[in-house]
Amino acid sequence: MxxxxxxxxxxxxxxxxxxxxxxxxxxxxxxxxxxxxxxxxxxxxxxxxxxxxxxxxxxxxxxxxxxxxxxxxxxxxxxxxxxxxxxxxxxxxxxxxxxxxxxxxxxxxxxxxxxxxxxxxxxxxxxxxxxxxxxxxxxxxxxxxxxxxxxxxxxxxxxxxxxxxxxxxxxxxxxxxxxxxxxxxxxxxxxxxxxxxxxxxxxxxxxxxxxxxxxxxxxxxxxxxxxxxxxxxxxxxxxxxxxxxxxxxxxxxxxxxxxxxxxxxxxxxxxxxxAATSVDILFETPVASEYDGIEFLEFAVDESLGAKLSQWLQRLGFVNAGQHRSKNVSLLRQGDINLILNCEPYSFAHNFFEAHGPSLCATAIRVKDSTKALERAVAYKGQPYRGLVGPNELELAAVRAPDGSLIYLVDDRDGLYDTDFYLQSEASGEGGLLRIDHMAMALPADSLDSWVLFYKSLLDFEADDEVVLPDPYGLVKSRALRSRCSSIRLPLNISENRNTAISHALSSYRGSGVHHIAFDCADIFAQVSRAKEAGVPLLDIPLNYYDDLAARFDFDDQFLSELAYYNVLYDRDAQGGELFHVYTEPFEGRFFFEIIQRKNGYSGYGAANVAVRLAAMAKSRSGAVRQAKL
Amino acid sequence: MxxxxxxxxxxxxxxxxxxxxxxxxxxxxxxxxxxxxxxxxxxxxxxxxxxxxxxxxxxxxxxxxxxxxxxxxxxxxxxxxxxxxxxxxxxxxxxxxxxxxxxxxxxxxxxxxxxxxxxxxxxxxxxxxxxxxxxxxxxxxxxxxxxxxxxxxxxxxxxxxxxxxxxxxxxxxxxxxxxxxxxxxxxxxxxxxxxxxxxxxxxxxxxxxxxxxxxxxxxxxxxxxxxxxxxxxxxxxxxxxxxxxxxxxxxxxxxxxxxxxxxxxxxxxxxxxxAATSVDILFETPVASEYDGIEFLEFAVDESLGAKLSQWLQRLGFVNAGQHRSKNVSLLRQGDINLILNCEPYSFAHNFFEAHGPSLCATAIRVKDSTKALERAVAYKGQPYRGLVGPNELELAAVRAPDGSLIYLVDDRDGLYDTDFYLQSEASGEGGLLRIDHMAMALPADSLDSWVLFYKSLLDFEADDEVVLPDPYGLVKSRALRSRCSSIRLPLNISENRNTAISHALSSYRGSGVHHIAFDCADIFAQVSRAKEAGVPLLDIPLNYYDDLAARFDFDDQFLSELAYYNVLYDRDAQGGELFHVYTEPFEGRFFFEIIQRKNGYSGYGAANVAVRLAAMAKSRSGAVRQAKL
CATH class of the missing domain: 3.20.20.150 (Divalent-metal-dependent TIM barrel enzymes)
Known part of the structure; x- marks a missing residue:
């Protein structure tokens, strides 16, 4: 047309x-x-x-x-x-x-x-x-x-x-x-x-x-x-x-x-x-690929922050599973989760680190056919990416996300890690975390529509309705994207006010950046107990929150004290689906991790609990500021 | 209560x-x-x-x-x-x-x-x-x-x-x-x-x-x-x-x-x-004063900018009417208008200049009883101001505006200028400008409500409805305050977008500041002709604007070409009131002047023409940027 x-x-x-x-x-x-x-x-x-x-x-x-x-x-x-x-x-x-x-x-x-x-x-x-x-x-x-x-x-x-x-x-x-x-x-x-x-x-x-x-x-x-x-x-x-x-x-x-x-x-x-009507006049795109979750996430760090992040992740039960054959890049694993920490100088990740500090520089998603997936992305004016590829290294199809980070399209896991990494085959990472449940982004307020359109068109994702949530210093808006199979979920968060958690993340990133990564587990209490013992800094939730849970739900006192002891938040949807989740403190004042257990088909993100999390983070932030000033 | x-x-x-x-x-x-x-x-x-x-x-x-x-x-x-x-x-x-x-x-x-x-x-x-x-x-x-x-x-x-x-x-x-x-x-x-x-x-x-x-x-x-x-x-x-x-x-x-x-x-x-009901329970405020226009405006400048602004004003028909007896302060006059340029070091104006650059640091308004007016302002938690007063200098009641500038409350003009200034009595300033019609402010977007409340409560002003106007780079919102007698008019302008004229003014002021000052005259064409001859830089209005005026109104060609030749904008209200006005280019990229003639009781501010002015200013701004780059 x-x-x-x-x-x-x-x-x-x-x-x-x-x-x-x-x-x-x-x-x-x-x-x-x-x-x-x-x-x-x-x-x-x-x-x-x-x-x-x-x-x-x-x-x-x-x-x-x-x-x-x-x-x-x-x-x-x-x-x-x-x-x-x-x-x-x-x-x-x-x-x-x-x-x-x-x-x-x-x-x-x-x-x-x-x-x-x-x-x-x-x-x-x-x-x-x-x-x-x-x-x-x-x-x-x-x-x-x-x-x-x-x-x-x-x-x-x-x-x-x-x-x-x-x-x-x-x-x-x-x-x-x-x-x-x-x-x-x-x-x-x-x-x-x-x-x-x-x-x-x-x-x-x-x-x-x-x-x-x-x-x-x-x-x-x-x-x-x-x-x-x-x-x-x-x-x-x-x-x-x-x-x-x-x-x-x-x-x-x-x-x-x-x-x-x-x-x-x-x-x-x-x-x-x-409806069997002639449609020659309309734009024809390669159909979207099918997805099967996130294959790996790659973080841009330097050596010292890389070591620090690695330590955090190991406390969360990840194990060092491999070292890159030619680069200063390591692989941490647990369950179905692969996390790559990239400290290699003169690399894409390094440039990203220089521009944004410690951050997520690439997301690899599993697609059925990477060639077709890339074709579709390019047809939608996406910018394909080819990076420096050393000997033995696998070449992956990739497209740039709106913030310049990479989205790898992976259709073949054969040799995906062992081509590039010396793998420690015994490293299994059985810490209890199973997979990446979702990955939330913090975006500049005026870019939300652009991101939604990017994922809807290039990747054929769907977008949930917008949710508005109060931070103590302003409102935060959230809109979740998901692949049609729901194996990849991506809540996008914005805030028009300067002092909210989202805006603080943005100013540290100088642009958009990952806000938090949620890992799925099968037993929230066992998981959190293990994390607590390992010294993972968990976000403190006020007791008043649990007092209100007692008024809203028919929990016995012991269960309630267990929730409170472990700082576990709770939500229940209209269909009886249940969510249990805890948050860590932010890593370097930027992104944080969430441990999550869904029951009975709960499909949301705990919106009812986001305000209490934002308030707790504001308190922790001002505590950190106070400490930094001392 | x-x-x-x-x-x-x-x-x-x-x-x-x-x-x-x-x-x-x-x-x-x-x-x-x-x-x-x-x-x-x-x-x-x-x-x-x-x-x-x-x-x-x-x-x-x-x-x-x-x-x-x-x-x-x-x-x-x-x-x-x-x-x-x-x-x-x-x-x-x-x-x-x-x-x-x-x-x-x-x-x-x-x-x-x-x-x-x-x-x-x-x-x-x-x-x-x-x-x-x-x-x-x-x-x-x-x-x-x-x-x-x-x-x-x-x-x-x-x-x-x-x-x-x-x-x-x-x-x-x-x-x-x-x-x-x-x-x-x-x-x-x-x-x-x-x-x-x-x-x-x-x-x-x-x-x-x-x-x-x-x-x-x-x-x-x-x-x-x-x-x-x-x-x-x-x-x-x-x-x-x-x-x-x-x-x-x-x-x-x-x-x-x-x-x-x-x-x-x-x-x-x-x-x-x-209704003759007992009201002891309610807050009792001194009644508001009556007003009679703006007595003078005071600009904070340094010597070089002061000289430059003085030159601009003289081109507009102002004359040097006096020099302060002890300070580096001068008075320019025309018609009923008094403008003070303050270059005095170690003064309130100087501090204001240091913080905001060339700007309006004080507005003196004529009140019936300055003591009562100040009492009212203080009862409403206004911050009274007493500055440094030298020998022979008049002491004026003043209250701080929300941006820290001063609002003088003047009830006695006897000695107002000759106490402080060596007046040149022959200087009459008969350039054709009669009085200050209005003074517009540019404010940070989130402070509009606060300013409106300040003027409504401390000074008992009224507020017109909000008007939304397009700048090429975003929307501008305007809400005009006026004294009940309409002798003082103060449109307040905000913009939530970064590249509008309002936002540019704000960033140069590092805060709020005067946006433009409009002077009333009795014959717009004579006035503009005089300004043109004197070399006042007038804002160019595109010819397409006049083409549209021709479609909208029954003007003869000669009148239209006169409007276009002098860059005069035109508006007509539903009651047949007419407005003729021209704008100058901004002084130092900040505030500008407007020459205005109202006919048949026109009471607005030419909102219908603001968009064309904003577009012309954006063009002139980008021209200035281009020039600066050369």
Missing amino acids: QRSIATVSLSGTLPEKLEAIAAAGFDGVEIFENDLLYYDGSPREIRQMCADLGIVITLFQPFRDFEGCRRDRLARNLDRAEHKFDLMQELGTDLVLVCSNASADSTGEHSILRDDLTLLAERAGRRSLRIGYEALAWGRHVNTWQQVWNLVREIDHPSLGVLLDSFHTLSLKGDPTAIADIPGDKIFFVQMADAPLLAMDVLEWSRHFRCFPGQGEFDLAGFLAPIIKSGYTGPLSLEVFNDGFRAAPTRANAADGFRSLLYLEEKTRERLEQ | QRSIATVSLSGTLPEKLEAIAAAGFDGVEIFENDLLYYDGSPREIRQMCADLGIVITLFQPFRDFEGCRRDRLARNLDRAEHKFDLMQELGTDLVLVCSNASADSTGEHSILRDDLTLLAERAGRRSLRIGYEALAWGRHVNTWQQVWNLVREIDHPSLGVLLDSFHTLSLKGDPTAIADIPGDKIFFVQMADAPLLAMDVLEWSRHFRCFPGQGEFDLAGFLAPIIKSGYTGPLSLEVFNDGFRAAPTRANAADGFRSLLYLEEKTRERLEQ
Whole structure:
């Protein structure tokens, strides 16, 4: 499809926007009128700039409050339209978005709407221009695509067509199915925006909270599918009003917009293939791989921090299982968990360490077919990575995560470790930890949408709903990603406030970074008892928390004191699933570990207990600060 | 009244909150359960901490989803209540907030609600505890104070009373008038929160957007007045859920909370005095002074920047009217405008310059009685200022603004300048600028509410509604303060995004600072023509803007080209009021000047033109950056 985006979706000056739009791969651009008004150059110059960049102007917008206006204003409004038609011809675009009248003094009388739109279509037609008529969700009298189509059909003028916007239909819970019955050539333009489901005034929602397809909660494939069925072959354009986007880095955000259209096309293709409709017009991606958990995690450290982290992990029951044949890299193992500590100078990990301090620099995930997985990632504009590979070393497919760390795609474990490492075969690591349950990331507040889209598109992950949690110094928002099989889980955490645990992690990382890693076990009390004995620094949980558990659940006193003694937190879901978990203190004030036991299919992350953990961490942090000051 | 605040209204750990609450002057505190759960100390220790700080625990909250619960849960809920009663006795408070049941499976059957609440009241009574029953706006069956009072009246138990929360009533547009008919001793507690009027889900609105009285748009005096009439003499407590407050500096925010209660009491007193009700219980403030515009503005500069700014101002038609008798301070004058440039070392201005660079360090406003005005400011916990005063120098009453700059209160102009300055009597400054129309400030995003409350309470200013405007690199929010006579106008601007004009000003000031100063004139074209000739750097406005004016208004071409030639922006309000205005480029990348002409009672600030100004400034800024790089 022809892929387009409205200038209002991006931040910056008009030239900055146009350059970013072209660089991201879009074919066209909607010129939002204000961007033109504020630009210090003529419409002809804008036209030339677009031509030089290789993008077409798909649309000029908006023209407001026209049809059904107060009768004494009609002549003036037609003059206004002619004025804008002049402008369009200078811009070199033939299509204008006319949105339904939202003013209080407009009329909804059908014959007047019909006559006004006919007049406008005739005037446009005389100049070979076209009108795309759109129903605003808050239009005074016209607010559904059905009303628009009825008028367009009745007037039946070649210069008047339907303009569809996913937001205006889906925000009002409208049904797009019958769009398939509109002749495709009567649909002049399609605008796409996603949005989180918010219970608020639709105008406010529309103006501030739209987002790119895949970042919100609308069923956009369900909206686009009937449009494709109609035979529509025009542009698919992003029109996103979002407060964050107005300040986001222009190029990176334009690239996300382009990726979101590809993702939407893939999801729509899936929907239509089930319905046996021709889908040649839509982007075709290699199908996503199947996953089977995390193969290994690699930490960037230096020698001294590497030794320290190794000691921490050994207290948690990990054993030294191998040393790299040629590099200063070691392997720690326990159960199904492989952790690599990389202190090698002149390596990717070292560069990462230099930039971010001790941190997670790579995540290896098990895929069924790494070639196809990489193909898919690259098709979605992911950046493949090939590192320095020494003799005997295995070459792994990898793609860069949004923070520059690596995601290895591993489909063959044969020789995965023994090619590179001298393995100590007797080292079994039977400390009781079984596998990596989840790995949480701390992200800059404005990058969450971008990460969600990255994992949804390149890796076909799913995203849970957002959860908002109180830290003593602000709010923390969390959104968990997971592979469809749930074998890989990745909660993403952000905070807009400066002093929260998340923001502290971010400032130490100078960017995003791993926040904590949770290991699964089969017997939480045995596991924690062992960790306690080994000297693992566990996070102290206030007794008042257990007092409240006593009020909420029917626990006997002995069980409660055991929970309290071991600092184990507890949660129960509506289906009777249970979670037991403990946290360690943070390693070097950055990431920490969690030991976790799930029972009866508990699938969350203990959100009910996050506030008490954040408060305990704030206390421990201020204790650490006090100590550091002494 | 006894003044109280809920711990949930502030950021920080429980001890940080309690210390800030005591320091702000509150008499009591509501302990929000989560703050207790997350605190690593027993309820008895909290009780002791409050006692040491001299505050009482006015309430423990909340106890949820009790009355009308599923019948199989009633026994368990009563156990839960007894558990919390134990806790309250350890805390040393006798009152618990029970909020109306919001769960989907609760019943609204009157007899069941009555019986459940009777049971709870009896259990509380046996332990000399009391239940304050509150209607949540989103309560499943009980959501008005009238329903609560009906139940309380019918049950008629000494341990059961009404708990009122302004948000829950006013968010649903409830009428508080008849609260006056409840016997005062049946109202156990009153919670106050203000909020902006938002069209959104009431639960979300309540949990994230409440604010302190005077910062929002509720008629809180109208809510409190009938409560006072009822004879209620208990605590007045702030319960504010606000995302920003969760991260705000604890002590400063607690101080704002206290100030907001005083302000509310004053406004309620005014309301009640009209109604001839006894109001002894409410805070009594000296009435606000009358105002008569801005007397002078004082800039903190050094010698070289002072000379430069003086040159700028002279181009704008100001004349050097005087030199300070003992200090390196000069006076520039034009029309009714007095500007002081202060380069004196070892002065308040110099310290201000060291901290903020070239900036506005003082604003003198004309008041009727400076002694009373200062008394009022001090009663509202304003910080009075007395500076170094040399021989012959006039002493002026002053109070510190939230950013540390000074607000002089001037009631006597006799000798105001000739005591301190060698005046050049012939210097008349007839350049055409008449007076200071308004002075806009750039503020850190999270300080807007605090500034609004400062001006409303200390100076009795009014605040206009918030306006949101697009800068090319993010959104800018503006809220204008004005004296009741409108002779002093002060738009406050914030931006949450890093690259907007506002944020650039803030980072150059390292804090808040003046953003622009607008001067009134009688003939915009003559004025701008004179400025152009004198070499004032005016901000270039794109021609596309004037093209759009042509489409919107019925201007003849000559008038339009005149507007465009002089870079004059135009706005017209619904009543036919007209605004003509031009902007200068910023002085040292910080503040700029505006020349303005209002016609036919135009009372706004040209919001319709702010976006084009912001875009032009962004362009000029990036031009300046390019130049600096060359």
